[in-house]
Amino acid sequence: MATDLQNTWHPIAASTDLVKRHVYQAQLLGREYAVWRADDGYVNIWENRCLHRGVRLSIGINDGRELKCQYHGWRYANRTAGCTYIPAHPADAPARTICNNTYPVAEASGLVWCGEHATGDLPDMSGFESVTALRGLPVNAPRDMVIEALGAYAFADGCSAQTDEHGVVTVTAADGQAVRFFVQPSDSNLSVIRGVLNQALDGAERIAALRHHNFLLDVLRSQVEARAAELETPEPMTPPIAKVSADLAEIPPEQEGGRTAELRVQVVDKTVTAEGIVSLRLEAIKGQLPTFQPGAHIDVHLQNGMVRQYSLTNGPGETDHYTIGVKREPDSRGGSVAIHDSLAVGDVLAVSAPHNNFPLRRDALHTVFVAGGIGVTPLLAMARALNSQGLSFEFHYFVQSHAHAAFRREMGEFGDALTLHKGLSPEDTGAKLRDILASPGHARHLYICGPGPMLEATRGIAADLGWSDEAVHFEYFKNTKEVDDTNSFQIELARSALSLNVPAGKTILEVLRENGINMESSCEQGACGTCRVGVIEGEVIHQDVYLNDAEKSAGKSIMTCVSRAASDRLILDI
Amino acid sequence: MSSPKCKDPIALNLWYAIAPLEEVLDGKVERSILLEQPIAFTREPSGQIAVWSHDGDGARPVGASLPVQERYGYFWTTLGTPDADIFAIPEYDEPDRRNIHAASFGVNASAPRLVENFLDMGHFPYVHTDILGAEPHTEVKEYFVERSDERDEILATNCKFWQPMASRASSGGADVDYIYRVPHPYCSVLYKSAAIDPARMDAIAIFIQPITQESVRVHMMLSLLDDTSTDLDIRLFQQTIFGQDKPILENQYPKRLPLDPRAETPIRADKSAIVYRRWLSDKGITYGVIPAAA
Known part of the structure; x- marks a missing residue:
């Protein structure tokens, strides 16, 4: 047969195999797939191995939104197959490029279709507008042998079979009932017969039809397998395993550069x-x-x-x-x-693609969110992730009035964990925050986002009440501090052995870019943390609002978009 | 012996534990497989253990025998001519320890995959839930790994992991200290804070007997500071733990350990595994691994 099997569509499951929250294991041309339907209906077809240590994802957990690997709890997102969380390093955001291999997917005629490099249209199904999918029947024989045997299939009086150039077999009875067979090439000596009837049956009629065909196909299978057993068994296929990108093989992953809108x-x-x-x-x-x-x-x-x-x-x-x-x-x-x-x-x-400089730990025993006004947005995404995993949290949302509370529908998921604080004066807000933050403790974490004054107040109260810097995470909308750029100093780049002058009126980031060093950045005002680099030697004047006090006094990193040197020179880890 | 199926001279020249001494019985011939080579063994009237390779029927060709050593409660043999002795586990000889053969398990996985799993702490909350770990305490803290060329082994120290029941004496969870050694390509020893004496450590060793490149028997030896638990309780505990690892190990693909750094995605928690893979690569070992393309 002249068909290039890798470039065409094959059924690999019946739609009914993708039961809610199940992960189905399929195989095509020697490659295994983990096939799962998310709660939003999307069908994911991924290579059946976790990128981390090769464990089959078909033994993983489908939580309706993400697939979780059984071995180390890595989570992969619906559709993108991108890794969203690595529990061994709860404070870090996984590199965006950790992404499982996905394959083309289509769902039609009661079947789920895939092909390693499938493009173009699905097989023509005219005459099969309403269908009943038969139970998939695995056969230990090569595909061509199964197609040939199906050419003699008869399920009623006056059956005649037609096989097209793609190996699709249609068997029509005298009364117009028809069944169309696709033979899924699982491996060199393993095929699955996937048939559809040209009428939508349900109830007892459907069961009777399934039984009838199953019986006949079972007989056909015995015959084909007996014939295949007489021949030499072909070697199993060994599809190549794609390598992960070079940056993922090394630790830590490299930064990507530029403020781009790709x-x-x-x-x-x-x-x-x-x-x-x-x-x-x-x-x-x-x-x-x-x-x-x-x-x-x-x-x-x-x-x-x-x-x-x-x-x-x-x-x-x-x-x-x-x-x-x-x-x-x-x-x-x-x-x-x-x-x-x-x-x-x-x-x-x-x-731009998403940057994550405000990562969420999921190893807390309890997480407290304090949102002010529009600062609710990142915390909403965080709380929805914890809520979906059943982890303990409380969500405090400070707004002017009920009418100012955004995303109420999404927050409906939180139930009693959500408290709306409406129209409080700064004094009342402070008192309320003292209540909320009264009990810091082991493995309790606090996330704050809101207007500058409220954020400062919350951080101050948290520090007062004994929350450690490591347990308090925050994100400012913007840096309202006056940035002083009047001094000039030298920077030395440790890895590229380059020495550059930063004059008054220019930022470190600008000087680096002018010299052809591709730096990633985002807000460029010292709020988001994207342009952070390590400091090896020298004193820093921190003018950002991203680093916490402990990080600032440690002097190990600098926001190159606003911060400057207090000493004559800085040695940077780039 | 006809020419061996295993063509890896490094693997052929290593010592392997085959069976616990208490299971080698007078006059009874038992069979096993090492590196695809059928072997058989018995205890002779003199009390000595004899081991030989055969063609599948177990019969002992006249004069045929393989080297034998008794160590750590097992007998060890080799199909080649080792240039090093079996590695040392000094704790085994301390008088107040209990040395126990916990189990021999058959696993359809390669030996290096088992070693990596043994070195790995990140899976405790997911695979050994509520025993060796529990969510949300999932963090693998920074630890040190060194490779000693002098002793030809890997050492990971300062490893800590949160455990729900750190010891029988504690009511809540706490960090437990671990040290890991890899003194043999297919063997590893871990040390963990002892329940009765926090200043000393229990030792747990795995000695892997490769049957083929993708199937093994693994022998587990314990050297414990514990004078209260029964042997049966200790064995059942270890067998529970191992029973949880087995289905994970048998679902890893490819089964042989890929040594190409770009075959899988390591994270900082996998430092010891990265050093282990590099060590195997530098040794030039080929049995049970997929060597990195030159």
């Missing part, structure tokens, strides 16, 4: 979710959006040339779109106003 997304929905706040649903124009982790943000390049950072609010496994929340800030430089007033459904935006 993705094009379309605004599919724009909804007012609260007073002065819109939520935007962004979908990829082409292909799959990259994996995000809770706490991640994207850079949005607006039509007026501005670049703004917005946190993703998505829950785990919601990988067919990004949702962001934008508050109208009439007094700011105009990014949010442009989104509120000018951006319309259907518009295309350039956005």
Whole structure:
């Protein structure tokens, strides 16, 4: 047969095999697949091995949104197959490039279809508009031998069989009933007969038809297997295992460079979710959006040339779109106003892939979230991840009034864990925070995001009440500190043995870029942490709001977009 | 012996534990397989253990015998001519320890995959849930790994992992200290805080007997500071732990350990495994592994 089997579609399961929260094991041309349906209906077909240590993902756990490996609990997202969490290093965000191998998927005629490099249309199914899928029947014989035997299949009076050039066998009876067979080439000596009837049956009729065909196919199987046993068994296929990318083979992974907007997304929905706040649903124009982790943000390049950072609010496994929340800030430089007033459904935006500098630990015994106003967005994604895993948390959301509370529908999932604090004065807010933070303790973690003054107050109260720096995690919207850039100093780059002068009026980041060093950055105002680099020697004037006090006094890292040297020179670990 | 099926001279020239001494009975011939070579053994009237290779029927060709040593409660043999003695486990000879053969398990996995699993702490909360670990205490803290060329072994120290029942004396969880040694490509020894004396450590060793490249028997030896538990309780505990690892090991693909650094995705917690893979590569071992392309 002239068919190039790798480039064509084959059924690898019946739709009914993909039971809720199950992971089905399939095989095609020697390669094993883990096939699972997420709760949103999407069918994932992945290579059946965890990228970490090769354990079959078909023995993993489908939680409806993500697939969790049994061996070390690594979690992989619906659709993207990107790794979202590595429990052995709970404080780190996994490298975005840790992504399982995915394969083309289609679902039609009661069957799930795949092909290692399948493109083009599924087989023509005219005459089979409504169908009943038969039980898949594995046969220990090569595909061609099974196709040949199906040419003599008869299930009723006056059957005639036709085999097309792709090996599809259609058997039609005198009364017009027909069955179409596809033979799935699992391996060189293993095939699965997958048949569909040309009528939709249910109840007793369906059971009777399934039994009838199963009996006949079982007889056919015995005959074919007896014939195959007389021949020399072909060697099993050994599909190559793709290598992981070079940067993942080394530790730690390398940084990617630049403030780039590599993705094009379309605004599919724009909804007012609260007073002065819109939520935007962004979908990829082409292909799959990259994996995000809770706490991640994207850079949005607006039509007026501005670049703004917005946190993703998505829950785990919601990988067919990004949702962001934008508050109208009439007094700011105009990014949010442009989104509120000018951006319309259907518009295309350039956005960056998600950065995660605000990672969520999932090894806490209890997690406390304190959100103020629009600062709710990253914490919403975090709490949805903990909620989905059944981990303990409480969510405190401080708003001006009920009407100012955004994303209420999503927060409905949290039940009693959610407390809305409405219209409190700064004094009352402080008193409330003292209550909330009264009991720091072993493996309790606090995440804060909100307006600057509230964030400062919360951090102060937490420190007062005995929360350690390591247990308090925060993200500022923006750096409101006045940045002083009047001094000049030398920087030495330890790894590239380069020495550069940073003059007054220029940032370290700008000087690095001018000298051809490709640095990743995002907010460029000392709030997001993307441009952080290690300091080997020298004193730093920290002007960012990303590092906590312990990190600042340790002096081991610097935000190159705003911070400067206190000494004559700095030696940087780049 | 006809020419061996295993062509790896390094694997052929190693010592292997085959059976616990108490299972080698007077005059009774038992069969086993080492590196695909059928072997048989018995205890002779003199009390000595005799081991020989055969063609599948167990019959002992006249004069045929393989080297034998008794060590750590097992007899060891080799199909080649080892240039090093069996590695030392000094704790075995301390007078106040109990040395116990815990189990011999058959596993359809390669020997190096078992060694890596033995070195791995990250799986405790997921595979040995509520025994050696429990969510959400999943962090693998930084530890040290060194490779001693002088002793030709790998040593991982300062390993700590949170355990729900750190010892019989404690009511809650706590960090437990571990030290790991890999003194033989297919053997490993771990030391962990002893229940009755925190200043000393229990030793647990695995001695792997490769049957083929992708199947093994693993012998587990314990050298404990414990004067209260019965042998049966200790064995059942270890067999529970091993029974949890076995289905994971048998579902790893490829079964042979890939030595190409880009075959799998290591993280910091896997430092000891990375050093182990590099050590195997540098030795040039080929049995039970997929060598990195030159």
